[in-house]
Structures are given as C-alpha cells and as structure tokens.
Amino acid sequence: MAHSHSHSGGNRNRLLAAFLVTAVFMVAEVVGGLLSGSLALLADAGHMLTDAAALLMALLAVQFASRKPNARHTFGLLRLTTLAAFINAIALIVITALIVWEAVQRFMHPEPVAGGFMLGIAVAGLLANLLSFWLLHHGSEEKNINVRAAALHVLGDLLGSVGAIAAALIIMFTGWTPIDPILSLLVAVLVLRSAWALLKESFHELLEGTPPQLDVEKLKRALTRDIPEVRNVHHVHLWLVGEKPVITLHTQVIPPYDHDALLHRIHDYLHEHYQIEHATVQMEYQSCDDGDCELSWGKSGHDHAHHHH
Known part of the structure; x- marks a missing residue:
C-alpha cells in the first residue's frame, strides 16, 4: 500500500498548487474582463471558476479516498471521487449555458473592448493555465478520474486563453469587436464536449x-473454458468503486479434490485476466435453483420469505 499512498500524496500537492494558481488568476481575469469589457475574458x-471548483473537489476526493473503510462504508469513501466528477460535469454545462446566453446578448448590442489591456490579461491567464496543466499532467500516471477531470478543465481553459489572446489581437488591429463573443462561443463548445464525456462516464x-x-x-465463457472444474457461472454482478472493478458470482463446480485450491485458482484467474482484485465467489456442487440466486424483485421476494420460514 505504501506505493499508492506516496502517489496520492503527490497528487494532492499538485492539485493544491494547481488550485491556488487557478484561483488567483480567476480573480485577475474577472477584474480584467470587467475593466476591458471583454466577454472572452469573462x-x-x-471557465477558471469551474477549474478551481474541479480542483477543489478533486482535492477533497483524494482526501476522502485515502480514508480507511469502516463498518458503515465498507468500500471507504472511494465513490466520492465519482460523485465529485459528476457534479463537476453538471457545473461545466451550466457555465457553458451562461457564456452562450451572454454572447447572444453581445451580438445584439456590441460593446467596446479595450484590446491592449485584454491582451495583457489573456497572456497572463494562458501562462497560469500552462502551469496548472503541467502540474496536473505530471501527477496523473494513475488514471484518477478527478485528476483527469481537472486536467480536462485546464486544457479547455488553455484553449479559452488562446481564444482571448486571438480576440484581443484582432480587436487591436481591426477594431472588429464581435470576434470577442464569437470566440467565447467557441470556448463554450469545447467545454461542453469534455463535460458530456465526463457526465456519461461518472x-x-x-x-x-x-x-x-x-x-x-x-x-463467464472464459471461466468455464479455462478452469475444467467450473461447469457453469451465473448470477454475476460486476461494478466499479472508485475505478476499481468488483465482482460477485456463483459458480457450479465438479466437487474438487481441494475446495480452497480451486477457489484460489478462480480468484487468481480473475485477477490475472481481468485485473479484478476484489471478487466474491460462491461455489456450488448442485445446479443453483434459479429462484434462490437471482436478484429478485416483487412477488418472488415474497416467496423467499415463505421458503425460509
């Protein structure tokens, strides 16, 4: 375990550094956007606000994921990371809607934009994003959905800063202000794409x-094929907790010479071929009476109560 702990410790420090960088520059961009009248900066x-939120949630998730499982949360709090990614994706979609709405307003009533000032802030924002992205990308050798989510935010944001720089240059050289809302819409589309992927996954x-x-x-087929004693695999439940696969299954076996050795072989097989470290295997010698081993809803659940009396 020592290995993964140093890893999440590294992740935590990187996330914290990226969070501070992002939060400071978010404030700078809000002030800059208001003073220069630029929507692309706003x-x-x-976008940086969601970045900061994403990073904060990722930080909390790393914090919670390292807590030991207990009687109430037998998996620890690993699921929090998934929940954080989910909330995060929804926040991104809301922000996108706000940007689009404001851009539409700007097309109808163009506003003057101070190009030079906008350029300065946009360049600084780009540098801040590069720094955060570097911090995060360095830390995600393990595919942690939150560090990935946070890196995605920052990447989208990088493109946002590039857009703001382009808009500032065009405004300085041609004075054509509608480029400002146009580029802010482009940023919105990019954000939406990453948000949707994240939403689906979480x-x-x-x-x-x-x-x-x-x-x-x-x-099921592979188990029956590769382990001769296994006749039939059924009632399989496979799911993810904090990105780790967990499985429960029933298997009908020919009565083995050594029960525990066979069980070990099944566990090893799942671990080796499917990277499943947490498996619960129920071995049976007779074929399982279906009613007893399916997840039952409604009236069959009622029959169960009678069977067992």
Missing part, C-alpha cells in the same frame, strides 16, 4: 454500470 474566468459508474472494457458474457 468566459475564460467563468453517471455510468454511479448506476453500478459494468466497466466499459469488461464483457460479462465473455468472462
């Missing part, structure tokens, strides 16, 4: 979806 600042995990790269039917 869009970028709004929602799937919250609904106990199976890991996208694992096929349950294939896994």
